[in-house]
Amino acid sequence: MSHVLIADDDPDIRELVRFKLQQAGHEVTAVADGAAALSAARENANFDLVLLDVMMPRMTGLEVCAALRSDPETSAVPILMLTAKAQERDVEHGFAVGADDYILKPFSPRELLTRVNAALARRRS
């Protein structure tokens, strides 16, 4: 079982992702903004994967990603970005600050689970 941190300010998406990942047997911690995601990741450095929405209050997903990568405790954790199709430029920025993969919104829950599992498998290997 892997422990996944989700950060998204939209409760509809947060709950859907939480449900899908829990259904697949993952432990999930969900938060509603970037600052909460960063403090959750710093308090518990044992997350196996972090899923970040790009546009969030207090701190954007890109800022959280950069902060996690610069901290030796969290620098190795796989990070997936959730971004709206209209913000495809954010994908480029996401990779620049160290994201491993991205998922475009609107998204398919099944595809999201596949991407998460693939990233977790890469981490294990």
Next chain:
Amino acid sequence: MSGVQVMTWSLAILAAAMTALLVMTAVGRLLRLRRRRRREHLRDKLRPAVVALLAEPDGELQLPSTGRRTEDLFEVLSLDYLAKVRGESREALVRELDARGTVVAAERRVGRWGGVGRASAAELLGRCGLPRSRDPLLGLLTHRSAEVRRVGVRALGRLGDPETVAPLLALVDAKRSVPAATVTQALMRVGAVGAPALRSALRSGSPVQRAVAAETLGLQRAVEAVPDLVVNLDDDNAEARVRAAGALGRIGDPRAFEPLVRSLNTDVSLRVVAAHALGDLGDPNAVSTLVDLLDGARHDVVTAAAESLTRCGPDGLVALRRCTDRGGDGFRQARAALARFELGRSPTNVEADYIQFPVT
């Protein structure tokens, strides 16, 4: 009654009226807040059932309660989720809405009086994207309310049906029209399946429709439309010519190079867009032509040429650096374009800096 008494009574009545108004406002706010909280509470209760369906599209939806309010809120929640998910999860939700009669009810609402009801029904039909919703939605395009027409346009775009391209385009210069930007967005949503109809529209009798069709084909990067767009560079209408040149730049096909260079010898508005488009193509063969434009008298043409040179690879940059020692507007624009390129910043920011710290 003395003047003092009249004044006292007037002030007392005024104070009472103001107090009543304050109380009514506060009560109204409280009621609205309570209603919103109740809706949010019910929404939170409904969400797990909808989430379970989206996560497991083969499963059955089991709402925690029944009744009109639950159905209404389920419709609102579904509408939100339809914009957030795709694939089989989205299809499962549409199936569920259809099975519950929500889609049929929306199709009926679209034909009724009342702009708000029509607009919300159109939104739902558009998000569901069922082909049978096309005709009810087409009926909205002649509605007297501009907002209802706009919602109808957006909803039709979401259907992704090529048959809607012609009626959508016709709206840009209809008696009850819709802004061209709204129509273009809807045509973009129709997607690549609409490209053949857009290419036909490049030969339409309406110059506005030809312009919008060209713009949309450019935004769609429709490579197959390049020969048609090249023909439209000689359109009788200036707007249609300009849109065709812009579209050719966006598509970036090398076949557009020669026609765009030829367009530089025509009217000024087309010259500016053609200079930009040559930069979009990024062809080093355009360098000498663009350098020649730097000597022109028109500031907008010179600016476009200088900007385009930064996008023509190393040859363009070398040519631009050589031009910085020339006199006139070309010199200033070449220097500004180089500065923007080297700083990797938007023109707006550089101009803002220039205003604060003028370069002599």
